[in-house]
Amino acid sequence: MKVLVSDSLSEEGVAKLEEHFDVEVSTGLSEDELVEKIGEFDALVIRSGTQVTARVIEAADKLKIVGRAGVGVDNIDIPAATEKGIIVVNAPEGNMLSAAEHTIAMMLSMARNIPQATASLKAGKWERKKFLGVEVNGKTLGVIGLGRIGAEVAKRAQGLEMNILAYDPFVNEDRAKELGVELASVKNIAKRADFITVHTPLTKETRNILDTEEFDLMKPTARVINCARGGIINEDALGQALKNDKIAGAAIDVFTNEPPENCSFVGLENAVVTPHLGASTEEAQVNVAVSVAEEVISVLNGGPARSTINIPSIKPEIMSTIYPYLELAETLGSAVSQLMDGNYEKVEIAYKGDVAGKDTRHLTLAALKGVLKTIMGAAVNYVNAPSIAKSRDIEVIESKSERVEEYSSSITIKLSKDSISKSITGTVVEDDLRIIMIDGQRVDLAPSGYMIVSNHINRPNVIGPCCMILGDNEINISGMQVGRVQICGKTIMALNVDSEVSEDILEQIRHVDGIIDAKLVSL
Numbered sequence: 190m191k192v193l194v195s196d197s198l199s200e201e202g203v204a205k206l207e208e209h210f211d212v213e214v215s216t217g218l219s220e221d222e223l224v225e226k227i228g229e230f231d232a233l234v235i236r237s238g239t240q241v242t243a244r245v246i247e248a249a250d251k252l253k254i255v256g257r258a259g260v261g262v263d264n265i266d267i268p269a270a271t272e273k274g275i276i277v278v279n280a281p282e283g284n285m286l287s288a289a290e291h292t293i294a295m296m297l298s299m300a301r302n303i304p305q306a307t308a309s310l311k312a313g314k315w316e317r318k319k320f321l322g323v324e325v326n327g328k329t330l331g332v333i334g335l336g337r338i339g340a341e342v343a344k345r346a347q348g349l350e351m352n353i354l355a356y357d358p359f360v361n362e363d364r365a366k367e368l369g370v371e372l373a374s375v376k377n378i379a380k381r382a383d384f385i386t387v388h389t390p391l392t393k394e395t396r397n398i399l400d401t402e403e404f405d406l407m408k409p410t411a412r413v414i415n416c417a418r419g420g421i422i423n424e425d426a427l428g429q430a431l432k433n434d435k436i437a438g439a440a441i442d443v444f445t446n447e448p449p450e451n452c453s454f455v456g457l458e459n460a461v462v463t464p465h466l467g468a469s470t471e472e473a474q475v476n477v478a479v480s481v482a483e484e485v486i487s488v489l490n491g492g493p494a495r496s497t498i499n500i501p502s503i504k505p506e507i508m509s510t511i512y513p514y515l516e517l518a519e520t521l522g523s524a525v526s527q528l529m530d531g532n533y534e535k536v537e538i539a540y541k542g543d544v545a546g547k548d549t550r551h552l553t554l555a556a557l558k559g560v561l562k563t564i565m566g567a568a569v570n571y572v573n574a575p576s577i578a579k580s581r582d583i584e585v586i587e588s589k590s591e592r593v594e595e596y597s598s599s600i601t602i603k604l605s606k607d608s609i610s611k612s613i614t615g616t617v618v619e620d621d622l623r624i625i626m627i628d629g630q631r632v633d634l635a636p637s638g639y640m641i642v643s644n645h646i647n648r649p650n651v652i653g654p655c656c657m658i659l660g661d662n663e664i665n666i667s668g669m670q671v672g673r674v675q676i677c678g679k680t681i682m683a684l685n686v687d688s689e690v691s692e693d694i695l696e697q698i699r700h701v702d703g704i705i706d707a708k709l710v711s712l
């Protein structure tokens with residue numbers, strides 16, 4: 190498989206990818222060049238420099254994943270990717286501390302005029318009086334957006350003995366108390382704060398969250414910082430506020446257009462500016478590159494991703510508790526769908542015991558992916574599985590019961606159409622997947638490789654001839670389970686075999702007297 194890296198990525202990330210794939214690093218591509226190239230790649234790894242537009246997505250015939258080595262995904266057309274079944278992942282935590290530290294660095298640089306004083310001294314001047322600064326100690330910092338980076342900034346500013354006001358509609362009083370911050374509205378922050386820093390994504394609600402109206406409310410000594418996204422602070426309004434001394438300064442790392450062209454404040458004396466350096470530390474770049482490389486490796490090898498943008502993201506602490514169940518759900522889905530020959534209208538997924546208390550959204554997606562891949566192959570993934578099910582009028586029903594029965598957790602997937610149904614139940618025992626029931630009959634099987642699942646009449650001289658047929662065809666049986674029912678009742682037999690079984694051999698098994706049906710399940 191081929192991976193295109195179209196922005197500069199740390200060597201560690203590239204090397205990790207190269208262990209598994211054919212990797213091409215081509216930076217600085219125009220949209221047209223990317224459109225022309227992208228068709229041959231299975232994965233695209235980017236930072237903020239590459240615009241993954243609808244045109245790029247449209248041309249991306251083999252693309253399965255876009256990996257963003259960083260946080261912001263505003264340079265990716267997510268709806269277009271989702272529609273095409275392309276997973277978008279980011280690395281939300283790897284550069285968070287670097288971005289928080291850069292924000293503090295920008296605040297202190299601005300407070301003490303460090304960049305301006307450096308430039309002056311380098312120009313041969315000695316202007317001590319001109320660069321009179323302010324302390325941050327005891328001052329109020331307004332934090333707009335109290336997520337990962339906002340919270341880290343607040344923590345560090347508290348270390349500098351600043352008081353924190355925060356605005357984030359998704360943060361409650363308990364969280365604010367835990368962080369030792371006072372919640373306030375944007376207008377209230379504008380009136381009271383000495384420094385204001387923004388740490389939200391750029392959305393239609395956050396675009397221009399600090400605008401002329403807010404600058405009008407600010408103290409003339411106020412200073413603003415943007416290390417999040419260009420456009421959260423209205424750039425023209427900021428230019429006016431700085432020129433008219435409505436506020437004392439601005440420290441800006443990000444711009445509406447990067448690099449900025451004809452920006453109203455970049456050249457101003459009271460503006461400190463950096464070229465989008467928030468994440469540019471050795472540590473952050475290794476973190477994000479390795480994290481995204483791991484995601485790409487997992488997804489291209491058919492596994493799950495932890496930080497998907499276009500399906501609900503899985504926090505590492507949740508991932509660690511559901512990981513084996515993700516694999517189980519997908520495996521059971523695939524197995525039961527093969528037993529049903531892909532012919533079903535309803536998918537019922539039942540979680541029992543401890544697993545029912547976990548976040549099962551991803552498990553349901555995994556189950557659905559497993560079920561659908563029998564008919565859709567690799568075209569189905571975690572992103573498009575629900576929409577594929579919907580477009581095929583497949584009803585998906587999830588149920589949960591935390592009551593613990595024989596196993597502490599189990600997942601059952603039942604497929605049905607009219608009066609015909611097939612079901613399969615599995616569990617995880619010390620990280621090993623087990624199938625514990627097929628069509629309501631107890632078995633105990635390791636779901637791997639190939640399995641022949643048959644129904645037969647429970648009487649002598651049925652199992653033996655089936656095994657003979659396999660033996661005659663040099664197919665080794667590595668495990669066997671027969672369901673427990675009364676003599677002469679219908680029972681299930683599941684054979685783990687070491688190699689694929691042809692339709693011809695299966696047909697011979699189906700002709701054994703007493704065999705009702707036989708299917709090959711390939712996992």
Ligand SMILES: NC(=O)c1ccc[n+]([C@@H]2O[C@H](COP(=O)([O-])OP(=O)(O)OC[C@H]3O[C@@H](n4cnc5c(N)ncnc54)[C@H](O)[C@@H]3O)[C@@H](O)[C@H]2O)c1
Pocket residue numbers: 260261262281284285288333334335336337338339356357358359360388389390391392394395416417418442443465466467468469
């Ligand atoms: N300069 C850089 O190099 C750099 C580096 C990393 C991240 N970033 C940017 O920093 C920003 C924050 O990243 P993060 O990882 O902390 O994200 P995050 O998702 O952890 O936090 C964002 C916070 O913004 C809040 N929010 C959303 N809408 C809001 C609104 N209308 N008003 C107020 N708050 C709102 C959310 O509730 C959330 O708490 C993003 O824009 C990201 O792209 C920049």
Ligand SMILES: O=C(O)[C@H](O)COP(=O)(O)O
Pocket residue numbers: 236237238258259260261262284465467468469
């Ligand atoms: O969103 C981010 O992670 C930052 O803006 C960093 O962007 P970069 O990877 O282009 O430095």
